[in-house]
Amino acid sequence: MWALFGVSTQDNEREWDLRRRELLKDAMVLAHYIHQRAVEIYGYPGESFSLKAITPREREALSWSAEGKSFQDIATIMRISAETVKAHLDSARFKLGALTRTHAVVKAIRAGIVR
Amino acid sequence: MAMMVQGFQRTQYPELFDEMFRLRKKVFHDEKGWDVNIVDGEFEIDEFDRDDTVYLLSLDESRNIVASVRLLSTASPHMFAGPFAHMFPDVQFSSPLIWEATRWAGTHDRRLQPNGVSYSACDICLSAARFGLEYGVAQFVGVFEPALRRIYRRCGMPARVISTIQDGPYRGISAGIWDVSANNEQAILRATGLETEFAQAA
Secondary structure: OOOOOOOOOOOOHHHHHHHHHHHHHHHHHHHHHHHHHHHHHHOOOOOOOOOOOOOHHHHHHHHHHHOOOOHHHHHHHHOOOHHHHHHHHHHHHHHHOOOOHHHHHHHHHHOOOOO | OEEEEEHHHHHOOHHHHHHHHHHHHHHHHHHOOOOOOEEOOOEEOOOOOOOOOEEEEEEOOOOOEEEEEEEEEOOOOOOOOOOOOOOOOOOOOOOOOEEEEEEEEEOOOOOEOOOOOEHHHHHHHHHHHHHHHHOOOOEEEEEEOHHHHHHHHHOOOOOEEEEEOOOOOOOOOEEEEEEOOHHHHHHHHHHHOOOOOEEEOO
8 A cells, every 4th residue: 555645846857856855855854754644644554653752862863952052062072974864863863743843842842752 | 677566566577576575585694693583594684665665676788687776765663663762762754755765775786887886876865865855755765884974975965964873783883864855866876977868666
């Protein structure tokens, strides 16, 4: 069983060619959110990959992000690479259903995950 | 020649999939002695070989598979969240923008690129970068042994190592992460001296 998420644009081919790689990331995230919400609403049974709780590393990265630290700052503080920081924050954002990292931090604070 | 297929296409390309799973058995079971699932005594297939699984293949002129790798979205069940979780507790990510690469398998390939790496290995590296750019992937995570880590470095895509197993049967195996970007694609093209058509299975 498949779900299909479609995007249409009024861009011409050249304009779309320039934009699509960046926009595609947003489309991927939106597709997943919409699908998750549809599954919740319609309560489909069967195999579902339940999003696990925020991991300790994700919580730590979110906390430092809430303090206004940059990727590189957080990388230095947590003694990991900037790429790994980015992955922790991206993962946290997805689990929180947030649209941006700022949104993720706010959601985390509201949920009591981060003080 | 690079090719991308997804698991649901197995009925469309039965011999190709069989060949890939046979290659994986040869590499992971016969040669490396890993504890992997063998089907019909012939194929290495596990629960992560699903309809939505993506496979990147490098084929030779006779359309034989020379190398293959498996890609999974970390927003779906994947190895780091399952069998690798206890080995790599710090590599727990879940995002549609982060994909996991596993089961890199290759046959002996005498065709060498100027960087000393086989054509098929270079092909897979470039295919992965292009897949990432085309399908909205921001980052890849994967496991690799030291030999594969050297290949990545020589192909212009050095892995940022997250952690390495210190002891036990999987000692020396690392988990790493890569950013996907147009710059990184260019770095791979330069390092490998490769220009291939990214051929997508219809």
